[in-house]
Amino acid sequence: METVNTAKSRRPTRRPRDRKAQLAAVAAELFCARGYHEVGITDIAAAAGVTGPALYRHFADKQAILAHVVLSGIDELIATTQRALDDADKPAPEQVDALLARLATMSVDHRDVASLWRWERRNLSPEHQREVRRRSSVLIGSWSAALRTLRPELDERDADLLCWAALSVFGSTTVHSTRIAKRRYTKLLIACARAVLHTTLATSPGLTATQEAARESVFSRTTRKDELITAASTLFQDRGFHDVSMEDIGSAAGISGPSVYRHFPSKAALFMAAAQRIAQQLEFGRLAVVRTAASEHEALRGLIASYIETMAGSADLMTASSQVSALSEADRAELKRVQRDYVAEWTHLLRAVRPTLGVAEGRMVVHMTLTIANDVVHTGRLAGRPNLHAELGTIMAVALGLPR
Template sequence: MTGARPRNRKELLAAAAAGLFARDGFHNVGVGDVAAAGGVTASALYRHFQNKQDVLGHVLLTGVDELADRLRAAVSGLADDPGRRLDPLLLAAAEVSVERRELTALWRWQGRHMREADQKDLRTRVGSLLTDWLAGLRALRPGLDPGQTQLLCFATLSVFGSVGDHRATPGAGFAELLARLARAVVGVDLPTARPSSDQWRTRVAPPPSRREELLTAATRLFREHGFHAVSVDDIGAATGIAGPSVYRHFAGKSELLLAASRRMADRLTLGLEDALATATDPADALGRLARSYVDTVLRSDDLIAVYTTELANLPERDGRELRAMQRGYVAEWVRLLRSVSPGLDEAEARVVVHAALTIVNDIPRTARFADRPGLAAELTALTGAVLDAGATQP
């Protein structure tokens, strides 16, 4: 019948919302936008969802269920026969990540806007898969201690999750490349922990200025709650002052976000320039750049999280400038990697570089790893393994 209501209207709306959330960010999409994209009125949307958060929760929970169903067969029994089952599992995970790339991006960058109950439900739904994956990895590499096993498990997940951070599409071999990088992570030899190598953690800094206190507090709050969920009053309260007093130091939230983003960009640029200036050849430069990135991220804590997630909330001109700096920084990694391995095309090299960077971005922000002794050396080893695997032609 012409004009009949589709039976799957709820799923059509969810799909439309997923695309909008991934493209524009959760806070930049309204209920009316979702309704219009799904071809209904806002009042019709409320027949299926209570609010925008309800839509996001539905999208991610149903998506995770679909991904889990596809991977369950591959991960099942991994602990009993990891030697035979590992590579098929990695390839299956890579294929799912590539095919549902928009869901991967949504999960990584917008998942924090779900209701707390939905976030808990999400963790529960993926818990059994992670348990099986950890058991299989322990069986494959029994010499690792539990912390090392978990580190490799989560680093592998970061390789797959990295496809949500870029748009490079190498073509038919995309999943195979991703699986090869993950395989390298699984097999990496982690260095012995040397706490003294992380001396920057114990340095005693001079008391910060009020401006610095505000910048630090704002950056932490932006990371934890998202730019839109944080008010000037929140930032003032975090430093023990009234919200209006913040304006003595910054014009507003956007200026705080801009200051944090520029600081991170400056730190990365300095590391890049030093690596290029002191290296003897492209391979040496790439190694120096990897070590510099690890060190910079570990010293920057909340800055890197904000720099990689909140640029869309800057004024257009500033956001455009900083995104160009981000692209230029990654382009230098890609150039060096292709110099080391001329057989890699641009898209393949970008996939490799983003996989390496994502591991370094993700692991320190995972609470269970943040205080690991020798984390810098471990992240450097993981980054090197990914770059080496990417540079090696199959």
């Protein structure tokens, strides 16, 4: 009896067949909660209940885990798209509606994957970044082809723009913590994305007086301090906060690294200054709108113009601040307050135009709209469009549900 029991106790434990996926899911949760650079292999192993060597049997390093999570997420989007669009029993409009419904559910249920794609993909190796771009192009290509079946008047470039904007609507789930019932949230996402896909793009950049005033409120400076802020903003956008040094910032601004410290005591202080400059520009735009707008509808269009001009020349640091662990809790809280107040102003105006929206619903629609601008102005393949700002303004107005 004892011999039999001993043999049973030594029987090796069978590994789960999906261990790699389980480890990736644990890592994704940690990356989202703490940020990629604040999580180590030992943290992931401990959270998953395995040893470090056991984790290395599945992944070469932490970067490989991030690549697996991000690329698997894109693959799932591609597979979901194919399943929806390959349903030959449905006409094209119903196929697209089915696709939007599936993507809305995915974006609400799996915010962690979308969050890592948005904030952490710059930490991938150059090879993996190229692969992300390639697979993203495959995804947008599938959407674009389906959209042009519905709207044959669109050329490929216009269809691509609208598809990127629609993808941003679903990506907006990662930039806020507002919560409403899942069914209602998915309905809002679907309605916004559908409206974006059916946008008639602007053919001329004509602006109202309010929009002109809002655009003119965006200013540029030429002091050494502002040159450093501009250089830092660009580098933070391209590489991420952790992979930029003070020497890099100084070199981009044309001075030595140690000279940067004459203006800013730390890299975190530079990040904070850059985020505060964005907040100041947005506030100037808001004030210009308040002075000139004759209605809530006109005020929202003025805010759209101001936001596009500001974000076109700035990194999305206000939202990204939650990913920078070097910021103090006080600084992080201040930036969050500024962003919350700014979104609240949009929400107040939007609910005046669309009174059936609740406060939380209005806030979500505003986040969808702002995320479109944040993404589109920083998408390289769209940057060459000569009328992009006017087109983007039209898309954002449609996303808000403003009357034509």
